[in-house]
Amino acid sequence: MSQDIQTQFRHIPVMVDEVCALLISDPSGIYVDGTFGLGGHTKALSSLLNVDAQLIGIDQDQTALAQFSPTSVQQSLHLECTNFENLDQVLTDLNVNKVHGILLDLGLNSFSLDDPERGFAFSLKGPLDMRFDRSGKRTAETVVNEYSEEDLANIIYKYGEERHSRRIAKRIVEMRSIKKLTQSEELREAVSRSVHPQFRNKSLARVFQAIRIEVNREIEVLSKILDTAIQVLAPGGRVAVISYHSLEDRMVKRYFRDLSQDVPLQPGMWEDEVKIPLLKVITKKPVTATPAEIEMNPRSRSAKLRVAERTAYASK
Numbered sequence: 001m002s003q004d005i006q007t008q009f010r011h012i013p014v015m016v017d018e019v020c021a022l023l024i025s026d027p028s029g030i031y032v033d034g035t036f037g038l039g040g041h042t043k044a045l046s047s048l049l050n051v052d053a054q055l056i057g058i059d060q061d062q063t064a065l066a067q068f069s070p071t072s073v074q075q076s077l078h079l080e081c082t083n084f085e086n087l088d089q090v091l092t093d094l095n096v097n098k099v100h101g102i103l104l105d106l107g108l109n110s111f112s113l114d115d116p117e118r119g120f121a122f123s124l125k126g127p128l129d130m131r132f133d134r135s136g137k138r139t140a141e142t143v144v145n146e147y148s149e150e151d152l153a154n155i156i157y158k159y160g161e162e163r164h165s166r167r168i169a170k171r172i173v174e175m176r177s178i179k180k181l182t183q184s185e186e187l188r189e190a191v192s193r194s195v196h197p198q199f200r201n202k203s204l205a206r207v208f209q210a211i212r213i214e215v216n217r218e219i220e221v222l223s224k225i226l227d228t229a230i231q232v233l234a235p236g237g238r239v240a241v242i243s244y245h246s247l248e249d250r251m252v253k254r255y256f257r258d259l260s261q262d263v264p265l266q267p268g269m270w271e272d273e274v275k276i277p278l279l280k281v282i283t284k285k286p287v288t289a290t291p292a293e294i295e296m297n298p299r300s301r302s303a304k305l306r307v308a309e310r311t312a313y314a315s316k
């Protein structure tokens, strides 16, 4: 991407006021932005935290991290280029035991989405890549050319919620038997030739999303980071997750719900052994962007924010 495009580009953080209001429990605490991106949320948090607070920013996309100027925050800031699934290791290396807030603003930053070289956007010509972490081995090209027809159909159905998944997978396999698919426009063609023109754009968005989720193991790493969050949050600390599609939102909702249930008394247990739930759900319903924000930043339309708090006297 040219320098001109980079400097013109401005990423608008989603639901930034809501995130800050719901995430900060201790203004001098340690906060992890697990999806640092271009640092929009971190900057906003920084402006509300005391100078002795600590910030840890994680992103597996070095290109995004490289855009950030650390002097734009007052607090100590540690940036780490890794997958957030490695949060426990990052904290161990920093000698940090517990943190007071963890933010996950899932998906990809608009900077990468708009870069044709990354292959995320179905509307742009570029290589079939879609890796958040560009050192990773698996690309969209690997998935599209090497997965069986059945696996492709299942991924497109499960991660894209696309009902024409079988037809699209069949078309991909037909096309790749003639020539390996290497460009995003070839995947676009496979989808376009499988669905009615009326539904084309929706199907394209779903298929590209599904392949991206598979390339980056997005569901698996989300499940891992939620488990880690429970272990590393200080009592009263909060985890906030912004998700952009229903699959992730459902997962977060169920996770928070399951860990916020009272553990019922089992036969043979004493009454004082009843376990207190690990989490308290702060957002009974997901928080969504206001109409004014959606008008200013259409990307916020599908965003859902859920927040949970680590309980103070959890027994685990």
Ligand SMILES: C[S@@+](CC[C@H](N)C(=O)[O-])C[C@H]1O[C@@H](n2cnc3c(N)ncnc32)[C@H](O)[C@@H]1O
Pocket (backbone or CB within 6 Å): 011, 012, 013, 014, 034, 035, 036, 037, 038, 039, 040, 041, 042, 058, 059, 060, 061, 064, 082, 083, 084, 085, 105, 106, 107, 108, 109, 110, 132, 221
């Ligand atoms: C929606 S953007 C975050 C934007 C950020 N909140 C801001 O205001 O600039 C999501 C970012 O998370 C990163 N990301 C997604 N999944 C990740 C993971 N498993 N580990 C680390 N970073 C990840 C992406 O590379 C992307 O930069």
